[in-house]
Amino acid sequence: MSTPTPSPLPTTLAEWLAHCERLHPSTIDLTLERVRVVAERLALRFDCPVFTVAGTNGKGSTCAMLEAILQQSGYRTGVYTSPHLVHFEERCRINTEVIDGEALLPHFEAVEAARQGESLTYFEFTTLAILRLLSHAGLDAVVLEVGLGGRLDAVNVIDTDCAVITSIDLDHMEYLGPDRESIGREKAGIMRPGTPVIVSDPVPPASVVAHAEAIGADLWRFGQDFNYAGQQGGGGNWQQWSWAGRSKRYTGLAYPALRGANQLLNASGVLAALEALRDRLPVTAQAVRTGLALVELPGRFQIVPGQPTLVLDVAHNPHAVATLAQNLDQMGYYPRTLAVFGAMADKDSASILLRMRKMVDVWYFTDLPTARASRAADLLQCWQSLPPNESLTAPQATASCHADPMAALQAALADADPADRIVVFGSFYTVGGVLRDGTPRLAAKHLG
Structure with a gap:
């Protein structure tokens, strides 16, 4: 043999x-x-x-x-x-x-x-x-x-x-x-x-x-x-x-x-x-x-020059997201904040969404290229299931689902005005999905 x-x-x-x-x-x-x-x-x-x-x-x-x-x-x-x-x-x-x-x-x-x-x-x-x-x-x-x-x-x-x-x-x-x-x-x-x-x-x-x-x-x-x-x-x-x-x-x-x-x-x-x-x-x-x-470190409250303002952060648990929310609050006034979010399935997404809800006007939930991730549709359902926020005086936020982080960001860029702010956060896969060689792969609307 x-x-x-x-x-x-x-x-x-x-x-x-x-x-x-x-x-x-x-x-x-x-x-x-x-x-x-x-x-x-x-x-x-x-x-x-x-x-x-x-x-x-x-x-x-x-x-x-x-x-x-x-x-x-x-x-x-x-x-x-x-x-x-x-x-x-x-x-x-x-x-x-x-x-x-x-x-x-x-x-x-x-x-x-x-x-x-x-x-x-x-x-x-x-x-x-x-x-x-x-x-x-x-x-x-x-x-x-x-x-x-x-x-x-x-x-x-x-x-x-x-x-x-x-x-x-x-x-x-x-x-x-x-x-x-x-x-x-x-x-x-x-x-x-x-x-x-x-x-x-x-x-x-x-x-x-x-x-x-x-x-x-x-x-x-x-x-x-x-x-x-x-x-x-x-x-x-x-x-x-x-x-x-x-x-x-x-x-x-x-x-x-x-x-x-x-x-x-x-x-x-x-x-x-x-x-x-x-x-x-x-x-x-x-x-x-x-x-x-x-010192430099991509993806840690990284603010990318351009209009609208773009913030990248790999915050993916409630404690880190609380810090992100504090940092965003100290940035000054923006008419609207649009958020691209994707996360692993083992994360406490409900707590994360609750901590960010008061400052996000439009959500763009995204699938991620790993079996360990929550589907965008699951994140949307989680967001829809949050208890009502009686303190909100602004119009109710809206949300949509997207196949990948770049598609979600492109949709946000299409919806945003120059004075608005877009936050891409969650998993490393989320932030990494809009980066290439350390440089954001962004639409001409942002770079221009």
């Missing part, structure tokens, strides 16, 4: 990603042992300080600000974030540049060779490949964003030198637990004994503090070990702010280039993390100022 010929290995990034999707019956399988086994076979390790960032909201902004300040200090940086907006390669940056897909191919091959039959999910396989690429890149500092939770996330196979836990709220409850205490316990799993953990949530779950104390981590709490103060100008906008940590202080800082009411909180956690590792990665005050002034 002849031995079957083994299938040839994929030769392109697209082929490898398709291969990864076929390896495991589940999209998410929160166990770390399979990943740990493969990581040990790969001899995966870093010779430079590693920051690991977990939390419900603010992770991407925190990673971007860490990267920007370290870059301005002259360090060679690597960053891993997920998910991506448009292209898979966005998940990995070296010296702020998105990697070329070709650079990943040998690392996919190495993971496949080390797998030896282990069943890895798409996220686990791709995470290991990117971690291996970063570990071979001769970096001075690495920033790793946790994908889901913390304790059992594939990123947690790497021992962190400084853990950062951003705001914690209700999201992914089917995997992480029914309340903030349960979710906080999962996020706390990225901590390591004797190493700093920065908690920038002003009111963290007790489980986070308890775990830090139980394992002997060096706990830095917002409001106790570090804090910020700001001066507001006209319209409630922050003009300058100052920050104080255990032994370091910055004054007269300009507001971070990332917009939004929550960015000073994220920036505060970043400065605490940098102070905690100052002996290994010293940064200058000028690097802090310049890094915060230049």
